[in-house]
Amino acid sequence: MPIPIILGVAAAAAGLYGAAKGVSGAIDHSNAKGLNDEARTMVNVSNQKVEKHRESTNKTLEDYGQRKLRAFNGVIADFITTFERLKNVEVMGSPELDKLNAGDFSNNTLKGLRQDYQALKDAGLGLGAGMGSGAALAFGAYNGTMLLATASTGTAISSLGGVAATNATLAWLGGGSLAAGGYGMAGGMMVLGGIVAGPALAIFGHILGSKGEEALNNARSNLEQAKTIRDHANLMAGKLQAIEQVTALANSTFSKISAQLRHAVHDMKIAIETHGEDYRALPQDSRNVVLSSVKFAQLLKAMIDTAILDEQGNLVLSTEKRIQDIATELTAPSA
Template sequence: MPLPLIIGVAAAAAGLYGAAKGVSGAIDHSNAKDLNNDARSMVESANQKVEDQRQNANKTLEDYGQRKLRAFNGIIAEFIETYERLKNVQLGQSPELDKLTAGDFSNKALAGLRQDYQALMDAGLGLGAGLGGGAALAFGAYNGTMLLATASTGTAISSLGGVAATNATLAWLGGGSLAAGGYGMAGGMMVLGGIVAGPALAIFGHVLGNKGEEALNNARSNMEQARTLRDQAQLMADKLKAINTVTSLANSTFSKISAQLRHSVAELKKVIETQGVDFRDFSEQGKDAVFRAVKFAQLLKAMIDTPILDKDGNLVLSTDKRVRDIAAVSSGQKANLDPV
């Protein structure tokens, strides 16, 4: 075969091979682009799911914290003032209190309520004061002991908001401040319930600078990372949903018991107006009014002492059952409310 013809055939074959590789590379690039787009959509959807649940949990916790403060400045303060007018109170034989096994109210729970109330006053959170977002979040998430028990002198607490600011989970719940610091959702995962995410995922949309096969391999790697992040986000969203559910239950239960205490204190005031302040002189009806007021005040104290989150930001798993037990007692059912 003449040499020019051989060269021509070889060139044609090389051209065909190059064209085939070009087509293959173009297909790989197209597939890589599609994979990256799918991965990006998966990540965006996962981020949005977590963000929606974060906002819900944050709002519910803040609402609960504000409700607690309103109760302290309202019906709890009113109960303490009214109850402390009484003399010679004996509660041991109350059929109302037979359903309640949360301890000696007259000594322990009343003192605890008074101490919590005084700590709030000393922190500048008395009547007319409000809680900022971080403080309301902390007050909703934590129990009275975690926030207030150390403030026996009134000087240990200058701002409840500081508690939230120093807790990574509450800081993230309260506004995604970790995201502002560059950690994004992965940073939030690292502090919520022990879920640890890998480095923040980077989905590269520009693959044309790579060889087609390399771009496709990178896109496949991106998709695997996206699936991992999606699964972690689902776990995180589930934890946030659980926090929101338990807090909603606590919020509604607290509201119900506050209303019951408000009604009972009004009855107690009427008894004092007509029968004085010496418990020994009260009629059975009058004594029952004292018992009911004490019962609902003690239940509110039990709610205040029940945390939603622990100091590490995890949902306290026993809280759901405890709140349901408190709700049952407030409805006249029997339940054992051991101290937290």
């Protein structure tokens, strides 16, 4: 009667094997769940990191744009009005300001300031007007030439708000979304020159319907994708930090120049009221006041003409050095 015994042993072995496979499958499923949870957490943390930097960079750019607008409607308008009261002004350029393309004040800088201010008024952003977040973002990121250039007919732009909406980087910075598809970190990666993570963001399918070994392999793959997303997020955060730091430097420098120009214009008004509007008749100290106001206006115009981002939304790498040069010239003695 050996056959039944053999069959019984075989059945027992099969049962043990099935039980072992069942235990192994359960362990695989448990491990897969752990890996998937780790991957989800990694992606969520990465998304939160990018979103934090996006919001911070967006706010810094908007603040800078608002500061520019306040300057145009305040100290710049005041300077233009006061300076144009003077007659027979002979303002010499300086080699230092020539390096910043801001040396020839009488023919270029004043004309440019007038045109920029007029363009803002034509866009409905004159004294007392507010600036929407999209316009402020664009005004902070771009220079005067890119935003305030007039058409060949001389008609100024009618709105600044649309500029941000048509630029992928600014659209993403402003709202975390893109007009032409894409969203969240995937959109940010695309506009900041990284690898689009759209497919990777759709990972982490259910594992319950999969066999244990298959679920574990999928979970390992998910974790590798999550690590790639994390690396891209760190790259994006670095780019956003760079944009924010340069913008903050520009904002601070612009504020210092505005303050200096405000004081100089005040002194220039006093000089005009005291000695009249003929520059040639002014005493030397009053002429120096005029020269100082011109210098600060030139530096402010140089800042306005310095873009943070280019037309593709990338950080202009030369901007930080240019702002540092302007800040150095700010503290240099006037001619």
